[in-house]
Amino acid sequence: MYEVMCFVWVNFPNDPKVFDRKYWYLCPFDGASPGDRVIAPLGRHNRTQEGVICEVRITEDYNAPFPLYLIKTIRRLIKAGRFNDNNSFNAGVTAAMYKIVKKRILNPTVTMMDIEAPLVAAKGRAGQFIILRVDPDGERIPLTIAGCDRQDGTVKIIFQVVGATTMALNAKAEGEYISDFVGPLGRPTETEGIKKVCIVGGGVGCAIALPVAEQFHKLGAEVHSIVGFRNKDLVILEEEFSACSDRLTIMSDDGSYGRKGVVTLPLKEALESGEKYDEVIAIGPVIMMKFVVETTRPFGVPTTVSMNPIMIDGTGMCGGCRLTVGGQTKFACVDGPDFDGFEVDFDEAMARSTMYADFERREREESCNLFSKEVE
Amino acid sequence: MAIQPKRHQMPVQSAAERAKNFKEVALGYTPELAVAEAERCLNCKNRPCVAGCPVNIAIPDFITKVKEGDFEGAYATISASSSLPAVCGRVCPQESQCESKCTLGIKFEPVAIGRLERFVADYHNANCAEAPSVPQSNGHRVAVIGSGPSGLTCAGDLAKKGYEVTVFEALHVAGGVLVYGIPEFRLPKDIVAKEVEGLKALGVDIQTNVVIGKTLTVDELFEDGYEAVFIGSGAGLPRFMGIPGESLKGVYSANEFLTRSNLMKAYEKGSHTPIMHAARVAVVGGGNVAMDAARTALRLGADKVYIIYRRSMEELPARKEEVEHAQEEGIEFKILNNPVEILGYKNEADRRDPKNGFVTGVKVIKCELGEPDERGRRRPVEIPGSEYVIDVDCVIMSIGTSPNPLIKSTTGGLEVNRHGGIIVDENTGATSREGVFAGGDAVTGAATVILAMGAGKTAAKAIDEYIQNKR
Numbered sequence: 001m002y003e004v005m006c007f008v009w010v011n012f013p014n015d016p017k018v019f020d021r022k023y024w025y026l027c028p029f030d031g032a033s034p035g036d037r038v039i040a041p042l043g044r045h046n047r048t049q050e051g052v053i054c055e056v057r058i059t060e061d062y063n064a065p066f067p068l069y070l071i072k073t074i075r076r077l078i079k080a081g082r083f084n085d086n087n088s089f090n091a092g093v094t095a096a097m098y099k100i101v102k103k104r105i106l107n108p109t110v111t112m113m114d115i116e117a118p119l120v121a122a123k124g125r126a127g128q129f130i131i132l133r134v135d136p137d138g139e140r141i142p143l144t145i146a147g148c149d150r151q152d153g154t155v156k157i158i159f160q161v162v163g164a165t166t167m168a169l170n171a172k173a174e175g176e177y178i179s180d181f182v183g184p185l186g187r188p189t190e191t192e193g194i195k196k197v198c199i200v201g202g203g204v205g206c207a208i209a210l211p212v213a214e215q216f217h218k219l220g221a222e223v224h225s226i227v228g229f230r231n232k233d234l235v236i237l238e239e240e241f242s243a244c245s246d247r248l249t250i251m252s253d254d255g256s257y258g259r260k261g262v263v264t265l266p267l268k269e270a271l272e273s274g275e276k277y278d279e280v281i282a283i284g285p286v287i288m289m290k291f292v293v294e295t296t297r298p299f300g301v302p303t304t305v306s307m308n309p310i311m312i313d314g315t316g317m318c319g320g321c322r323l324t325v326g327g328q329t330k331f332a333c334v335d336g337p338d339f340d341g342f343e344v345d346f347d348e349a350m351a352r353s354t355m356y357a358d359f360e361r362r363e364r365e366e367s368c369n370l371f372s373k374e375v376e
Numbered sequence: 377m378a379i380q381p382k383r384h385q386m387p388v389q390s391a392a393e394r395a396k397n398f399k400e401v402a403l404g405y406t407p408e409l410a411v412a413e414a415e416r417c418l419n420c421k422n423r424p425c426v427a428g429c430p431v432n433i434a435i436p437d438f439i440t441k442v443k444e445g446d447f448e449g450a451y452a453t454i455s456a457s458s459s460l461p462a463v464c465g466r467v468c469p470q471e472s473q474c475e476s477k478c479t480l481g482i483k484f485e486p487v488a489i490g491r492l493e494r495f496v497a498d499y500h501n502a503n504c505a506e507a508p509s510v511p512q513s514n515g516h517r518v519a520v521i522g523s524g525p526s527g528l529t530c531a532g533d534l535a536k537k538g539y540e541v542t543v544f545e546a547l548h549v550a551g552g553v554l555v556y557g558i559p560e561f562r563l564p565k566d567i568v569a570k571e572v573e574g575l576k577a578l579g580v581d582i583q584t585n586v587v588i589g590k591t592l593t594v595d596e597l598f599e600d601g602y603e604a605v606f607i608g609s610g611a612g613l614p615r616f617m618g619i620p621g622e623s624l625k626g627v628y629s630a631n632e633f634l635t636r637s638n639l640m641k642a643y644e645k646g647s648h649t650p651i652m653h654a655a656r657v658a659v660v661g662g663g664n665v666a667m668d669a670a671r672t673a674l675r676l677g678a679d680k681v682y683i684i685y686r687r688s689m690e691e692l693p694a695r696k697e698e699v700e701h702a703q704e705e706g707i708e709f710k711i712l713n714n715p716v717e718i719l720g721y722k723n724e725a726d727r728r729d730p731k732n733g734f735v736t737g738v739k740v741i742k743c744e745l746g747e748p749d750e751r752g753r754r755r756p757v758e759i760p761g762s763e764y765v766i767d768v769d770c771v772i773m774s775i776g777t778s779p780n781p782l783i784k785s786t787t788g789g790l791e792v793n794r795h796g797g798i799i800v801d802e803n804t805g806a807t808s809r810e811g812v813f814a815g816g817d818a819v820t821g822a823a824t825v826i827l828a829m830g831a832g833k834t835a836a837k838a839i840d841e842y843i844q845n846k847r
């Protein structure tokens with residue numbers, strides 16, 4: 001077995017000690033080409049320096065130009081011409097913008113995007129989330145990470161167009177930039193010691209459930225997935241789910257696709273038939289998670305839910321995302337977003353999520369001309 | 377020449393006018409007023425005011441320069457000690473620091489040092505276009521976590537000594553509490569932006585959208601070649617009282633309320649950030665943050681705003697000027713009152729009633745002052761049976777914060793106290809881990825801007841010594 005890797009030969013023209021030498025590095029980012037600038041560790045103390053790529057070699061690991069156990073890794077790749085100010089590296093970093101590398105429409109209201117954010121991609125794990133702002137005066141919205149490509153340095157997000165911000169995000173095209181993207185935030189989903197798991201996803205929550213299912217699959221656990229949608233047109237990620245699930249059940253509210261009914265139906269059947277899950281993980285609308293918990297409670301199966309309350313900073317400062325879990329105040333951004341489903345006060349969480357319902361309705365009406373247009 | 381016993385008043389917007397806008401309350405001295413106030417200074421030999429300043433500004437020297445009309449010279453004197461003079465002139469509790477030590481204050485009103493500092497900084501910002509020269513790099517790199525008052529001060533001091541400083545900020549804009557916490561009418565955001573630009577001009581690199589403890593860890597900063605790290609990550613999770621009803625709709629932490637208004641600009645017309653424009657608001661707590669929240673609620677259109685505080689006016693920890701301004705604007709102080717429950721609307725007949733779950737009032741119990749506690753403040757004692765209800769539709773909890781857990785949970789060898797504050801050597805800011813220093817609210821829990829700046833300054837000096845001795 002071998003792996004194909006990307007190596008780059010880097011020169012550091014600004015460093016008086018080594019300006020005449022070149023060093024080989026491993027490049028974890030995709031699309032490196034000669035002339036691109038990089039930030040790379042240099043010398044005994046691994047001081048990061050700005051350098052320029054002289055040569056790119058993509059080859060098998062056994063053909064590495066420098067011993068693999070000694071080679072250092074590029075920390076950041078700055079594509080030439082990405083910023084107007086080509087001469088100043090600092091200008092590029094401080095004016096950091098996050099590129100939409102790929103955009104795919106999953107269904108009429110759900111979109112998937114790959115966003116270039118190498119630092120987040122290097123760390124992000126299933127269950128964690130990011131916060132983004134589309135424009136410099138926009139609001140901060142949390143979105144769960146749907147996948148990370150450490151090689152490309154991109155983070156996958158999947159979102160439903162529901163409010164002004166997701167509308168603005170959806171209006172962006174491939175190749176355009178968004179102004180802020182920070183993460184990974186929250187705790188990753190616990191996977192230790194779980195051999196058999198049932199993942200229950202509802203609607204756009206399936207986007208968050210997928211990386212969790214993939215993670216368990218990769219770790220060798222038996223994965224049963226139950227995903228539910230309102231109707232056939234809204235079904236997303238079917239292929240991806242079937243690839244990582246030992247058993248996949250698709251449900252639709254109206255029976256237009258898969259089985260008719262809600263997700264708790266097959267879950268209850270499975271539990272009654274004696275399926276022994278180490279854990280059930282429910283991700284979707286709060287009401288769905290509430291009923292999943294009510295289904296599993298009589299069987300005593302540990303059940304984890306992924307909460308998505310209103311959030312601003314996402315780093316444990318504002319306290320807007322608080323929930324009552326086991327009678328205690330918890331903060332989804334630093335204590336979660338995963339919580340023990342048996343302990344969460346769902347009714348309170350549902351009530352709190354409607355705090356700004358009025359404001360959001362007005363915002364939607366303002367941003368959509370259809371509402372203001374008189375019917376002729 | 378006879379000493380004028382009273383200090384010169386600073387022009388302010390009238391209370392009726394300012395209660396409806398977010399423009400700065402105080403308008404600042406004119407040059408004439410500044411010179412006249414400076415002339416009150418006795419320029420005493422023992423300089424007690426300097427000892428009262430956490431960053432030891434050479435106060436009599438800068439006041440002498442003001443007297444002479446050399447305002448730029450006065451600015452140079454202040455900025456030798458302080459990285460953020462325009463900010464400090466506005467938000468420092470001078471009455472309990474430099475001004476409390478003023479010799480003049482023994483018989484008369486002390487010299488208005490804060491107002492003079494503010495005047496000098498504003499004069500400089502308005503009249504000086506000259507960029508400061510970038511100091512020669514000494515080749516050493518230092519990472520600063522957090523761009524609040526302690527982080528910016530530490531970064532500024534190190535940059536002046538030639539260090540290459542990178543500041544990591546979790547939010548999308550630099551300034552920390554100066555941006556998300558303190559409202560526009562008390563500290564205009566373009567003043568903060570100007571101070572930050574000043575640091576950038578000194579060569580400080582500011583990286584927003586990086587959460588240390590998540591995006592990068594302290595260990596990775598060392599791997600990246602930073603020789604020392606300063607943690608100024610600020611206060612963390614807001615505290616709640618643990619009384620029934622705190623999860624109702626219309627209950628905010630002061631941090632959330634102020635963040636929505638200040639950082640996310642919910643106060644501006646047409647903002648995309650929702651915030652409750654409540655008619656009747658109760659703010660629980662008596663610190664500067666409580667005053668800021670109350671006055672913000674008023675400006676967002678509230679008819680009636682209460683401050684609920686369990687001790688008496690004497691114990692109010694807020695800056696005196698803020699309390700006075702709040703009272704002038706019509707905010708009512710319900711002192712010796714402590715909330716016991718927050719009441720909400722509940723329509724049993726119609727569960728879909730949109731008003732369900734919103735706050736309708738706060739039940740409080742009256743208190744009297746008992747024995748002093750370990751800090752010498754008299755403890756409030758509840759009077760049984762004295763509960764009553766104040767009708768409000770919004771409650772803002774402003775009873776402090778506990779330090780942010782993100783850094784300590786991902787940094788090995790960093791000791792914290794039982795409140796979660798990072799343990800440091802007071803004289804140096806050094807933590808239990810080599811090369812890591814800390815200061816500000818991350819160490820002390822919620823405190824003031826100037827104390828955080830003092831800590832940033834102390835740490836900058838210690839970091840310099842640490843790196844120079846290491847070689």
